[in-house]
Amino acid sequence: MSDLSADKPIGILRRGWSAAVGDYAIAGGWAHRGEALVVADAAGGVYAFEGKSGKTAWARQETHDGGVLAMAVHPDGRALATAGQDGRVLIWRVAEGQVEQAIDVGSGWVENVAWSPDGQWLAASCSRQVRAYGMDGGEVWRSDDHPSTVSAIAWSSAGELATACYGRVTFFGVPTGEARQKLEWKGSLVSMVLSPDGDIVACGSQDNSVHFWRRSTGEDSMMSGYPAKPSALAFDDTGTLLATGGGQTVTVWSFQGDGPEGTRPGALEVHDQLVTTLAFACGGTRLASGSRDCTVVVWSVGRDGQGDPIGGAALADVVGDLCWRPDGRALAALDAQGGVTAWRVSNR
Numbered sequence: 001m002s003d004l005s006a007d008k009p010i011g012i013l014r015r016g017w018s019a020a021v022g023d024y025a026i027a028g029g030w031a032h033r034g035e036a037l038v039v040a041d042a043a044g045g046v047y048a049f050e051g052k053s054g055k056t057a058w059a060r061q062e063t064h065d066g067g068v069l070a071m072a073v074h075p076d077g078r079a080l081a082t083a084g085q086d087g088r089v090l091i092w093r094v095a096e097g098q099v100e101q102a103i104d105v106g107s108g109w110v111e112n113v114a115w116s117p118d119g120q121w122l123a124a125s126c127s128r129q130v131r132a133y134g135m136d137g138g139e140v141w142r143s144d145d146h147p148s149t150v151s152a153i154a155w156s157s158a159g160e161l162a163t164a165c166y167g168r169v170t171f172f173g174v175p176t177g178e179a180r181q182k183l184e185w186k187g188s189l190v191s192m193v194l195s196p197d198g199d200i201v202a203c204g205s206q207d208n209s210v211h212f213w214r215r216s217t218g219e220d221s222m223m224s225g226y227p228a229k230p231s232a233l234a235f236d237d238t239g240t241l242l243a244t245g246g247g248q249t250v251t252v253w254s255f256q257g258d259g260p261e262g263t264r265p266g267a268l269e270v271h272d273q274l275v276t277t278l279a280f281a282c283g284g285t286r287l288a289s290g291s292r293d294c295t296v297v298v299w300s301v302g303r304d305g306q307g308d309p310i311g312g313a314a315l316a317d318v319v320g321d322l323c324w325r326p327d328g329r330a331l332a333a334l335d336a337q338g339g340v341t342a343w344r345v346s347n348r
Contacts (some may be wrong), residue, residue, distance in 0.1 A: 004295060004314035006341045011311030012298060014344040016330065017054030021047050022061065025334035026320050029073035031080065031094045034325040037332050038094060039340055040068040040082055047340075048097055051325070054342060058097035063090060069111050075119040079135075083110035089124050091137060101137035112150065118158040121174050125150035130163050132174045140175040151190055156198030164192040169201055169213070183213045185220070191231045195239035200255065202242055204230030210244050210253075221261055223253065234278040236285060240303055243287055245275035250289050252305035266305030270297050270312070276319050281328040281345075286310075288331055290319025296333050298345075315339055 004010065006018055023043035031038050036057060037049045044064040048057040064084025072081045079100070080092040089110055091101040106126035113124045121140070122133045128145040130153060148166035156162055160180065161172050166188045171181040188206035195201075202212040209224040210233070226246030234243045242253045242260070252266035253259065273293035280287050287299045287307065295314050301307035317336035324331055332342040 004312055006313055006315055006339070009311065009313035009343050011309070012346045012348060013296075013311040013313050013331065014346055016342040016344050018342075019049055019054045019056065019340045021045055021338045021340060023067070023338055024320065024336050025338050025340055026068065027071035028321050028323045028332055028334050028340070029071065029080075030323055030325050030332070031073050031077045033077055034327060034330065036094060037323070037340070037342060038071070038073065038080055039334060040071040041338060042067045044068055044084060046071075046080075046082055046092070046097075048094060049340065051330070051342075054340075060097055063099075064088060069109055070113045072113050072115050072122075074115050075117060081113050081115065081122055083113040083124055085109045087126060089113055089122070089133070091122070091135075103133060103137050105131060112153045114153050114155060116155050116158050116161075116174070120158065123153050123155070123161050123174070125153050125163065128165070130161070130172075132161065132177075141172075141177040143172065143177060146170070148188070151188075152192035152203075154192055154194045156194050160198070162192065162194060162201065164189040164203055169203065181215065183215075183220070185211050187211070190229050191233050193233040193235055193242075195235050195255075196237055197239055200235075200239060200242075202233055202235075202244075204233055204244070204246065208246060210246070212242075223251075223260070223265075226251075228274055232275050232278045234280050234287070236280040236287075236301075237282055241280070241285065241301060241305060243278045243280070243289075243301075245278060248273055248275065248291065248293075250275055250278065250287070250299070252287070252301055252307065254303060254305040256303050266301065266307055268299050268301075268307050268309075270309050271295060277322050279322040279324055281324045281331075282326055284328060286328065288322045288324065290322050290333060292318050294318060294335070296322065296331075298331070311345070313341070313343065315341060
């Protein structure tokens, strides 16, 4: 795919717009039902671009000392949370680009931030603790220390938060902080994703494997043989397909029927370097993958996990994040040089 470029995409990706931020573009998300794309960079900059034109709506520099580490758009699309190396979380109004709340979480880096599905709570992890806040920025609960630094957080429902660290995944009730379930496994968990119904938990491990649990049955299993740590994981919105990185191949496991145990996963092969990010479009089986080879590929994936490439483009540097617009009609990609590129996506 060496002949691709950002302004000459192929397949279902159609030319859109490009912009730039000040440093490595590490996190992005669509706001206002796709009318704006917000992006955070490694230098602490936060930016909003008009969704259709790419025109800069506002830009704020050095909002977090040391840089932004994570970002999450509120479910209603009107607010935004950023977290950084300065131990703070900032809650923004997207329309004006103004900070409404500044929360001092702790003395360490705040590496993960996530809104509950109903938007009532905001969770943030700092070192070995995770904390939950209300929309007003007030703390409603904090955990005891985990066995190690919290590597990932995710909401299983509006009132339940999952955390991953060395050796376990824990589910907490919010706002009480009650530990409802612990899923233990001897190993360092570096990534985590939950199925939409919250029943299946999948984690990438330091030992180049993917471990998953079914909460309803207590069963667990492991998929091994990855060349590298599977840090990129994504479920489709039905919970049937789990896409995993951990090499230059995108491996897609199907939970259809009795799978994935005893079944052969889909192997999506186009990238020639490590896959860095994965994202399914809403309401379908289109999967976007980004890689260290600077390419973005869109796949059509069947319920058995098998698939074919249907679109692609190349960026100037390593792909840092991929963001589907909620209606699936646009795809944005961020890269290590601070590039922000959005393509229109055709229906065919």
